[in-house]
Amino acid sequence: MPGIRERQTSGVGLSAASAPRRRKRGELSREQIIEAALAFIDRHGVGELSMRRLAAELDAGTMTIYGYFRDKDELLDAVVDAISRQAPLPKLSGTWREQLRQLVMRWNANLNHHPGIVRLRLERPILSPGALRITENGLRILEDAGFTPAEAAQAFRTIFLYNFGSAVFNPPDRVPEAQQAVRVAAAALPPDHYPRVLGAVDEMAEVMDPAMQFERGLDLILDGLERRLEAKRR
Amino acid sequence: MPGIRERQTSGVGLSAASAPRRRKRGELSREQIIEAALAFIDRHGVGELSMRRLAAELDAGTMTIYGYFRDKDELLDAVVDAISRQAPLPKLSGTWREQLRQLVMRWNANLNHHPGIVRLRLERPILSPGALRITENGLRILEDAGFTPAEAAQAFRTIFLYNFGSAVFNPPDRVPEAQQAVRVAAAALPPDHYPRVLGAVDEMAEVMDPAMQFERGLDLILDGLERRLEAKRR
DNA sequence: ACCTGAACACCGTTCAAGT
DNA sequence: ACCTGAACACCGTTCAAGT
Secondary structure, eight states: OOSOOOOSSSOOOOSOOOOOSSOOSSOOOHHHHHHHHHHHHHHHOGGGOOHHHHHHHTTSOGGGGGGTOSSHHHHHHHHHHHHHHHSOOOOOOSSHHHHHHHHHHHHHHHHHTSTTGGGGGSSSOOOOHHHHHHHHHHHHHHHHHTOOHHHHHHHHHHHHHHHHHHHHHSOSTTHHHHHHHHHHHHHTSOGGGOHHHHHTHHHHHHTTSHHHHHHHHHHHHHHHHHHHHHHHHO | OOOOOOOSSSOOOOSOOOOOSSOOSSOOOHHHHHHHHHHHHHHHOGGGOOHHHHHHHTTSOGGGGGGTOSSHHHHHHHHHHHHHHHSOOOOOOSSHHHHHHHHHHHHHHHHHTSTTGGGGGSSSOOOOHHHHHHHHHHHHHHHHHTOOHHHHHHHHHHHHHHHHHHHHHSOSTTHHHHHHHHHHHHHTSOGGGOHHHHHTHHHHHHTTSHHHHHHHHHHHHHHHHHHHHHHHHO
């Protein structure tokens, strides 16, 4: 396991107050801890975060964090919520299709801005007010376009799952490795039984790059919605 | 952390040979270890699996496993590959749409048959021969329908991401909890700013159930493909 | 009140030794 | 050869004590 070998010698201490050696009281807050956790994750990756290391980063005793969060899960929930809240809603304009496209593209870019963080919250549904702002706008666009609330909820959930699936399985870093893995896997295949895979190795590799894939897949889903609207009108 | 409190007292020992106390040599194999890991995961959940516990289950010393797998990652890779290999390919019949539908529905059912296991393999792409059998068939159906190899690869990747997104974020157990979480989150929302969410709480809750959601979302993507084929013909 | 060291019950993995 | 106990460097969290 490679990574940080900087023993908790010095203690980095964010942009916090100038506490002399050991902080006294009220020096910390949930916000400060969340901010430190986000900074740590962006710097070292999500797998390296531990309560002990985070506390050391804050120049505090490990158990101090437990005064602000019940356990590590609660802390991670708060971190993910903070990210959703950070996402600015784009100004939406144009047809329903253009508006939905803008909303989802921005959402996806925001998820990819913190690689790996979405893997923290696979277990429980993501339903913080910050995340639901995006849902609210998605439902509005779809209902205004002519879909019923039930159809809108179903379509938005499909887009949600595609979006989060992309963020989880298509991390924006390490694209070359993923593309190389496709070529290696193809080369190891018994040639007779995989003609289409072997005939489309380059295309499969290209599509491992989220910059190439996400928008095009979204357009496919939007085409499906378009078709349904046309069927409604007819 | 709740879970298994059965100290490594007795050691269960699969359908293995009748080694007396301590096994001598060649008694174990990669296959036996994978089988034991799968059985353990299905029984206790994926979060409870540790090298120490798995070894105890096999009535072996912890380090014995390291004679067969370089580390835990390599073991988990092998477990996920074993599942892909288990998935029987359905006999495909009907139109391209019906065939693709059958293929993907079976694939999704297979993923959901081992809840949580797909979370083990988020990091590296899933490209074992077992998994690529499904890709091969998907590409064949799409190309026979009239799509180019590039279009087929792109469409199949979209379906892949939707499918794995569903398996990761929509686990088939604990549906009632997820639906309850939707209602709780909605109830906590400031009412003025979330009119569409609050007007569609039941619809949003329903769509948290993969049995309701997956097939309908797949149909939406298939509608998108249908629309593109029509545009090609025109 | 607010903070924290020591301790408990775990991890994965290296190493050197057992048979 | 094949297996494994002891040890190392970690975890999250409980508890009882420090100021």
